[in-house]
Amino acid sequence: MTTDPSTSTPTRALIIGCGVIGIHHGIVLTKHPDFVVTALVDPKPEATEAVAKKVVELGAEEPVIYDSIAAALESDTVDLAVVCTPSGYHIDNATEVIEAGKHVVLEKPLDVSVARGREFADVAAKAAANGQLVSVISQHRFDTGAAIVRKAVQEDRFGRVTSGLATMAWYRSQQYYDSGDWRGTWALDGGGAVMNQGVHTVDLLRWFLGRPVEVVAHTAQLAHERIEIEDTATATVRFESGALAAIHMTTAAYPGLTARVQVHGSLGSAILDNDELRYFHAGDGAVSDNLREAKRTGNQAEEMLGEKASGGDEFTGSRNKPDGFVAGHSRQYDDIAAALQNGSQPLVTVEEALLSLALVRSLYVSATLGQPVAFDDVLNGKYDDLTVTVNAG
Structure with a gap:
């Protein structure tokens, strides 16, 4: 599923979840020469309309609004989906995209569950072997x-x-x-x-x-x-x-x-x-x-x-030279575009995102238990069933 750089056309992007971060991705993708926003999905009509309006204001064609992720993926207007839903939905949404044979980018964090993250890492590895790109946003690395x-x-x-x-x-x-x-x-x-x-x-x-x-x-x-x-x-x-x-x-x-x-x-x-x-x-x-x-x-x-x-x-290397919050995401999309063109791995893989998710989870597990925890124990599932809590002060 790689693209010949000499004959490439912009990658057609679906934004799943059109809240604040969805609007942001709509701006970044529309400004980027290697992408075009063609489709939107969100249960709130006002949310999809806001993203569509912003895309048009930036000079691009109005994206099509779909009632469901499945409908958008079946439309033959999407090459890559960007998951901008609440964190607990990330892996479910991304898995649906992968099963449809499309590339996928997940906003941070990978998910809320290390156990689900481990399972998804296997799914992502198989997708990568099939030529599909799977990456997680970590724009500050750029x-x-x-x-x-x-x-x-x-x-x-x-x-x-x-x-x-x-x-x-x-x-x-x-x-x-x-x-x-x-x-x-x-x-x-x-x-x-x-x-x-x-x-x-x-x-x-x-x-x-x-x-x-x-x-x-x-x-x-x-x-x-x-x-x-x-x-x-x-x-x-x-x-x-x-x-x-x-x-x-x-x-x-x-x-x-x-x-x-x-x-x-x-x-x-x-x-x-x-x-x-x-x-x-x-x-x-x-x-x-x-x-x-x-x-x-x-x-x-x-x-x-x-x-x-x-x-x-x-x-x-962003050719758009964006400012502020847009800059890091645009640089990461430079990396994603290069990976799509070259058939290479993006800098931020699911495995990398899983390690950072496990570190956050380790913090919560330690605070809940009131004791030190081994990172590998958390990563490998020892505390998967632990319900974490917080001191209400």
Whole structure:
């Protein structure tokens, strides 16, 4: 199901779920030269109409609105479906797409269940062998700064990575949680500050530091009502490399601050704040005895960003040069388009998304049990039947 780049036409996309994130994907896909939005599905007519209107405003033909996913997939107007429904529906929707022989992209997270994620990983592997693309949105891996840090870690430029930090201090009002019956539920949201809002930040931490080994966590519901999930969580994580990390996630930090990832090693450090590379220092194989001078002159962030801007960076290759929230998704769709054309694997596979989902689940399991948990135990199903809970504060 690959495409010859020399004769390729835009990939025809179906958006399943036309809420806020569905509108966003509609904008990104319409602006992208390799995609066209041809079909929409959502049980709410006003939602599909809003996406269709936005697509037309951007100069494209109006997509067809279908009553069901099955009808859209049978229409012969779809090559790829983008799943933007509540998290608990992701795998069911994606499986239907795969069974119809189409490519599929799932918004984050992969799902709310690690057990279902494991089963779907097998489905996705068979689909990939059949030439179908299956990818999960993790757009911040495509941020320029994140790509720089990942490359530096791979090249051991930070020396031995010793520690990391993932923190997200955001705010969500009570009205936000009251705005939909699925919000704030374990069944469809899969969790709160960590699963819903913080999963991208956790994903970057894991991408940089490697495979987790053990998690110790606490969760609480401290500033909201009428929800099942946490609005505040903390955790420590030990990785296979020996590196240690701290995770802090909250939607109760009024009026809402930033998300930050830090990586520290024996020869250097990096800080990403609100998706931008704020600090970067990588040693040349030795440390300076003049620490004061090293601190004063040690920030190489601008230098590294300059190299990327002038070096044809593969992670900033969006031809649309979008701004803000659109940028990361557009870069990921660059990767998806390339994978479709070349018959290659996308950067973010289901297996990768499953590892990040398992890390989030490990945090919830530890908080529920009040004890450390082994990451592999969670990933391999030991706690599949555990009902996770949160301290209501």
